[in-house]
Amino acid sequence: MLVIVGKILLFLTAFVDGLYLSILLHELGHALLALLLTNQSILLKVGTSDNHLGFSLGRLRIELGLKGFQYGFTYYEREKESRLSQISVAMGGPLVSLVVMYLCSLWVLDTPLGGWLWVIGFAFFVANIRILIVSLWPIKYRPFPDKDEVWLSDALDIWRMLLGRDSERSN
Numbered sequence: 808m809l810v811i812v813g814k815i816l817l818f819l820t821a822f823v824d825g826l827y828l829s830i831l832l833h834e835l836g837h838a839l840l841a842l843l844l845t846n847q848s849i850l851l852k853v854g855t856s857d858n859h860l861g862f863s864l865g866r867l868r869i870e871l872g873l874k875g876f877q878y879g880f881t882y883y884e885r886e887k888e889s890r891l892s893q894i895s896v897a898m899g900g901p902l903v904s905l906v907v908m909y910l911c912s913l914w915v916l917d918t919p920l921g922g923w924l925w926v927i928g929f930a931f932f933v934a935n936i937r938i939l940i941v942s943l944w945p946i947k948y949r950p951f952p953d954k955d956e957v958w959l960s961d962a963l964d965i966w967r968m969l970l971g972r973d974s975e976r977s978n
Contacts, residue, residue, distance in 0.1 A: 836903030
């Protein structure tokens with residue numbers, strides 16, 4: 808019984824950690840393409856908190872917070888870039904999430920079913936499925952309940968750009 812409780816706690820902890828790490832990797836997918844395709848400074852932020860750990864790597868500014876950690880975004884002045892560059896940057900996050908999910912599935916398939924490492928790999932896999940669904944589901948959402956700001960999922964953002972519509976901020 809104690810082992811089952813331990814594995815449930817491990818799954819929950821690994822899921823939360825995996826979600827945070829996976830959001831960071833997803834946003835890095837956006838940010839790296841933005842760095843490659845533009846000459847702009849890029850802001851990558853995980854979390855909605857103003858209280859964050861921040862550091863810069865060349866043109867990339869990374870801000871990591873805990874409050875609202877289920878949200879992340881990559882910011883640059885999109886209107887200065889071509890539509891193709893904007894679409895490419897928007898696709899970077901889901902592509903990284905897809906690769907990470909695939910790698911986690913290999914991890915899960917390669918470890919003994921129900922073992923401690925399997926539980927961690929499965930939690931990371933589930934976290935990446937969540938990120939992939941949210942980024943590919945064409946939705947608008949409000950990350951800040953007390954503000955009127957609306958964000959678009961990556962898929963809705965790409966769809967609107969393909970149709971030639973102006974876009975709102977996307978994750």
